Amino acid sequence: MHTAYRPIHNAAMGVIPPLPSGETNEALIEMAIAASACTACGLAERRRNVAFGEGNSRSPLVLVGEGPGDTEDALGRPFVGKAGQLLERALGEAGLSRNDVYIANTVKCRACDWVNGRPINRPPTDIETMACRRWLEPQLAAIDPRVILCIGAPSARNLIKRDFKITVERGKFFSSNLAKTVLATLHPAYILRNQHGGSDGGYSLLVADIVKAWEAAIRLRDGRTRQESTVPTESQPSLFEV
Numbered sequence: 001m002h003t004a005y006r007p008i009h010n011a012a013m014g015v016i017p018p019l020p021s022g023e024t025n026e027a028l029i030e031m032a033i034a035a036s037a038c039t040a041c042g043l044a045e046r047r048r049n050v051a052f053g054e055g056n057s058r059s060p061l062v063l064v065g066e067g068p069g070d071t072e073d074a075l076g077r078p079f080v081g082k083a084g085q086l087l088e089r090a091l092g093e094a095g096l097s098r099n100d101v102y103i104a105n106t107v108k109c110r111a112c113d114w115v116n117g118r119p120i121n122r123p124p125t126d127i128e129t130m131a132c133r134r135w136l137e138p139q140l141a142a143i144d145p146r147v148i149l150c151i152g153a154p155s156a157r158n159l160i161k162r163d164f165k166i167t168v169e170r171g172k173f174f175s176s177n178l179a180k181t182v183l184a185t186l187h188p189a190y191i192l193r194n195q196h197g198g199s200d201g202g203y204s205l206l207v208a209d210i211v212k213a214w215e216a217a218i219r220l221r222d223g224r225t226r227q228e229s230t231v232p233t234e235s236q237p238s239l240f241e242v
C-alpha cells in the first residue's frame with residue numbers, strides 16, 4: 001500500500017512534520033504538531049526534525065524503537081534508514097507493510113554528540129528518555145494498541161523492565177499498562193551488524209517475532225484471548241516508576 005505524506009505547516013516553528021495523508025486520528029495529529037515545537041530536553045537544540053511516528057494509527061500493533069538516527073532526523077520519519085529498510089523487509093515477509101502497523105520511538109529527536117563538527121550518534125540519556133515520555137504515553141494512549149513490539153533492547157528496557165535481556169527474553173509476552181501485552185525483538189541495526197559468514201544475524205527471529213506479535217494483536221483485537229498473551233510473565237511498573 002502506498003502512503004503519501006502531506007506537509008503540515010507550523011507557524012511557530014516553520015517545521016513541517018510529515019504525517020500520513022488520510023490520517024484521521026485527530027489526537028495524534030495535534031500531538032505531532034505540538035511535538036514539532038518541543039524543547040523539553042536538550043535534543044531539541046540540534047535536531048532537524050522531530051520523528052514523531054507514523055503508520056496506521058488504528059492498528060492493534062505498535063512497533064517502538066529507541067530513537068531516530070541521521071536519516072530519520074533528516075526526514076522526520078522513524079525507521080527509514082538502512083535499519084528501517086530491513087524492518088520493512090521483515091514486515092513484508094510477515095505479510096505486512098508499514099501501513100498495517102504504527103511505528104514510533106521512545107525518544108522523538110536524534111541523540112548525538114558533535115565531535116570535530118560532525119554529529120556522532122549516541123544513546124539517549126535517561127533524562128532525555130524521561131522527558132520524551134510526555135509524547136510517548138499519550139501517543140500510545142491515542143492509538144490504544146493491543147500489542148507493543150519493542151524493537152531492540154533499549155526500547156525493551158524502557159517499556160518492559162530495566163534488566164531486560166534481549167538474548168533470553170525476546171519473543172516473550174510481558175504485561176504492560178500501555179497495551180494488552182508487550183514483547184521485544186532484535187533491532188534491525190543489530191541484525192545488520194551480525195550478518196556475516198553466512199549468518200542471517202537474527203533476521204529470521206525478527207520476522208518470527210513480528211508474526212507472533214501480529215497474530216496476538218489480531219487475536220486480542222478480535223476478543224479471542226489466550227493464556228499466553230493475557231497472563232503476564234512478570235508484573236511491570238508504570239512508566240513513571242521505571
Ligand code: SF4
Nearest residue numbers: 038041044109131132
Ligand atoms: S526528544 Fe522528545 S522531549 Fe526532547 S525535545 Fe525532542 S520531542 Fe521534546
